[in-house]
Each structure stands twice: as C-alpha cells, then as structure tokens.
Amino acid sequence: MSNLNGKVAIVTGAASGIGLAVAQDLAGQGVRVIISDVDVERGRAAAAELEGARFQAADMTRPEDVHNLATSTIQSEGRVDILVNNAGIQHVAPIIEFPEEKWRQIIEIMLTAPFLLTQAVLPDMYKRNWGRIINIASVHALRASPFKSAYVTAKHGILGLTRVTALEAAEHGVTCNAICPSYVRTP
Numbered sequence: 196m197s198n199l200n201g202k203v204a205i206v207t208g209a210a211s212g213i214g215l216a217v218a219q220d221l222a223g224q225g226v227r228v229i230i231s232d233v234d235v236e237r238g239r240a241a242a243a244e245l246e247g248a249r250f251q252a253a254d255m256t257r258p259e260d261v262h263n264l265a266t267s268t269i270q271s272e273g274r275v276d277i278l279v280n281n282a283g284i285q286h287v288a289p290i291i292e293f294p295e296e297k298w299r300q301i302i303e304i305m306l307t308a309p310f311l312l313t314q315a316v317l318p319d320m321y322k323r324n325w326g327r328i329i330n331i332a333s334v335h336a337l338r339a340s341p342f343k344s345a346y347v348t349a350k351h352g353i354l355g356l357t358r359v360t361a362l363e364a365a366e367h368g369v370t371c372n373a374i375c376p377s378y379v380r381t382p
C-alpha cells in the first residue's frame with residue numbers, strides 16, 4: 196500500500212467519523228477519493244475540503260444506489276482500486292423489543308451493501324490484477340454485547356464476508372481485510 200498516488204478509492208459513510216478520517220488520509224496520499232454518504236450536506240462539504248475528492252450520494256439501504264455508486268465510479272474514473280466499506284449505524288434495545296425494521300436496516304447497511312459493492316468492484320479489480328477491499332468491522336465482530344443484536348450480527352457477518360472475499364480474490368492480486376476498532380470518539 197506504499198504508493199497509492201493516482202489510485203481511485205470509494206469510501207462509504209465518509210461524511211463523518213472514521214470514514215472521513217480514512218478519506219482524508221487516502222486523499223493526502225494522492226488517491227482520488229469518492230466520498231459516499233447518505234448525508235448529502237456533510238458529504239459535499241467533506242469532498243470540497245479534499246484535493247481530488249468528489250461526493251456521490253448513496254443510501255446503503257437502496258441496492259440501486261449501491262450499484263450506481265460502483266458503476267458510475269468505474270465509468271467516470273475508469274477504475275476502482277480501493278473499496279472501504281465503512282457506513283454504519285447502531286441501535287440499542289433488548290432482543291424482545293428490537294424493531295424488525297431496525298434489524299433490517301442495520302443488516303442492509305452493514306452487511307448486504309458491502310457484499311453488493313464487493314461484487315460490483317471485483318471484476319474491475321480482477322481485470323487489472325490489483326485491488327484492496329477494507330471492511331470496517333468492530334470489536335463486536337469478535338465479541339458480543341447485550342442489546343446490540345443487529346450490530347453484533349452484522350459485524351460478525353462482515354468478518355465472514357471478509358474471509359471469503361480474501362480467499363477468492365487472492366489469486367487475482369486483490370486483498371480483503373477487516374479492521375476491528377474498539378471505541379472511537381465519532382459523531
């Protein structure tokens with residue numbers, strides 16, 4: 196990862212927190228970053244601050260947005276070298292009270308969207324025999340806490356997806372890794 200100058204990266208949930216910090220770091224290394232987020236105002240503001248970055252709105256609960264994010268980046272930039280699946284939310288409630296709609300939303304944003312984005316960018320990475328997929332998981336990919344059933348399930352799941360992707364993609368020059376942060380002070 197030492198020379199990233201000129202590479203193209205998609206970072207989801209990059210209007211805030213960890214995603215924004217990742218986008219800033221990549222842009223500082225000369226990467227053309229596609230800042231993607233459901234929050235249009237903050238996403239635009241973040242992209243305006245970073246050299247070579249642009250904003251693309253995408254709601255990770257909408258498969259058409261997810262698909263469009265990948266295809267429009269490949270069309271406009273000619274490639275995707277790096278994908279950072281970072282967008283995430285939390286909802287805290289005991290299982291017996293956990294709203295089904297929240298469960299579905301968390302699984303869609305934090306598990307289904309990373310799968311769909313991975314599926315959409317891999318063919319382009321395979322063609323060039325180079326790619327990096329980084330999934331922002333959590334210590335909750337490794338350990339459970341009460342009242343966070345959907346979050347812990349999604350994070351355990353993304354670790355499984357990371358391992359499968361790594362095994363399938365290695366022979367094509369593509370690596371897939373997960374990062375499991377502990378508490379980080381973010382909005």
Ligand SMILES: NC(=O)c1ccc[n+]([C@@H]2O[C@H](COP(=O)([O-])OP(=O)(O)OC[C@H]3O[C@@H](n4cnc5c(N)ncnc54)[C@H](O)[C@@H]3O)[C@@H](O)[C@H]2O)c1
Binds near residue numbers: 207212214232
């Ligand atoms: N902060 C922590 O302590 C911590 C610890 C471990 C893992 N994480 C993980 O790091 C990632 C980033 O979290 P953060 O703490 O920076 O949070 P954050 O709230 O600061 O940023 C999350 C971003 O995701 C965006 N987002 C939310 N729903 C979306 C959707 N439907 N489509 C597209 N974007 C959406 C938000 O608008 C926001 O900009 C998450 O996956 C989170 O689970 C955070």
